Amino acid sequence: MLQVRHLVKYFGGVKAVDGVSFEVGAGECVALIGPNGAGKSTCFACIAGQQRPSGGEVLWAGQRIDALAPARRLARGVARTFQVAQTFEALTVLQNLQLLMSAGRGLPAWNVLDRTSVQAATQLLARVGLQPLAHADALGLPYGAKKRLELGMALAGLGEGALADPQGRSPSPERPRLLLLDEPAAGLAGTERLELMQLVKSLAREGAAVLYTEHNMDAVFGVADRVLVLIEGRLAAQGTPDEIARHPEVRSRYLGHSFDAARQAPSHA
Numbered sequence: 001m002l003q004v005r006h007l008v009k010y011f012g013g014v015k016a017v018d019g020v021s022f023e024v025g026a027g028e029c030v031a032l033i034g035p036n037g038a039g040k041s042t043c044f045a046c047i048a049g050q051q052r053p054s055g056g057e058v059l060w061a062g063q064r065i066d067a068l069a070p071a072r073r074l075a076r077g078v079a080r081t082f083q084v085a086q087t088f089e090a091l092t093v094l095q096n097l098q099l100l101m102s103a104g105r106g107l108p109a110w111n112v113l114d115r116t117s118v119q120a121a122t123q124l125l126a127r128v129g130l131q132p133l134a135h136a137d138a139l140g141l142p143y144g145a146k147k148r149l150e151l152g153m154a155l156a157g158l159g160e161g162a163l164a165d166p167q168g169r170s171p172s173p174e175r176p177r178l179l180l181l182d183e184p185a186a187g188l189a190g191t192e193r194l195e196l197m198q199l200v201k202s203l204a205r206e207g208a209a210v211l212y213t214e215h216n217m218d219a220v221f222g223v224a225d226r227v228l229v230l231i232e233g234r235l236a237a238q239g240t241p242d243e244i245a246r247h248p249e250v251r252s253r254y255l256g257h258s259f260d261a262a263r264q265a266p267s268h269a
């Protein structure tokens with residue numbers, strides 16, 4: 001389980017995160033929402049290790065991780081994606097996964113990459129729905145495929161044993177996984193967005209703790225088990241999607257008036 005306690009992060013005089021506490025359990029799919037600049041990405045960076053918190057604690061599986069380097073957090077099962085998709089463009093889709101899959105053991109030499117983690121990378125490729133594009137270069141991938149690849153790379157970074165097996169059985173409980181997904185569906189529309197969010201949700205159902213940010217409410221309501229609302233660095237509310245939809249402060253400060261109309265639309269059911 002992820003436990004964030006009184007997390008604070010300053011950038012100079014800017015208090016980007018201001019005393020935030022929340023938890024995410026194994027198997028839970030939790031959305032972190034809020035306006036631009038609310039501190040969502042900074043929370044992720046403090047949890048995954050790209051930023052060092054100014055105060056507070058981050059615990060994963062019962063242990064403090066907030067002073068560990070990102071690679072050491074990854075080795076403990078904490079993986080993230082970034083708001084702007086980051087892939088190795090000179091490599092194929094499959095090679096990107098092979099590279100990340102084996103990176104924990106040290107980077108494979110270029111000439112053995114194609115023989116590295118073939119089975120596990122191929123299984124993961126299918127899991128994120130990219131089998132038809134296995135040998136396409138990452139450069140020039142359609143945007144939706146790139147977002148899927150990025151998700152696959154975050155999973156690959158957890159290593160071969162961290163995936164559910166082909167029968168869908170969860171990875172061992174000794175290898176808990178935390179997926180921090182910063183706008184996993186950003187820039188996607190309609191069906192593509194909803195399909196990606198179903199994939200995200202299925203990863204939680206296989207036992208991962210999933211925390212994701214998102215601006216489109218159709219990727220929050222109907223997907224998340226629980227919603228955290230961050231406004232100006234503070235947790236303004238947390239609860240079930242229905243509780244959040246009714247929350248007066250969240251409605252007036254974030255969701256706005258177009259929200260009810262959007263929720264009624266058939267494609268958002």
Ligand code: ADP
Nearest residue numbers: 011014016034035036037038039040041042043
């Ligand atoms: P969100 O992801 O919710 O849009 P961010 O976490 O990116 O918000 O940003 C929160 C606040 O922290 C903003 O005021 C932003 O300008 C500031 N901030 C974020 N990262 C940095 C950084 N590396 N250096 C300085 N200020 C930053």
Ligand code: MG
Nearest residue numbers: 040041042083
């Ligand atoms: Mg952000």
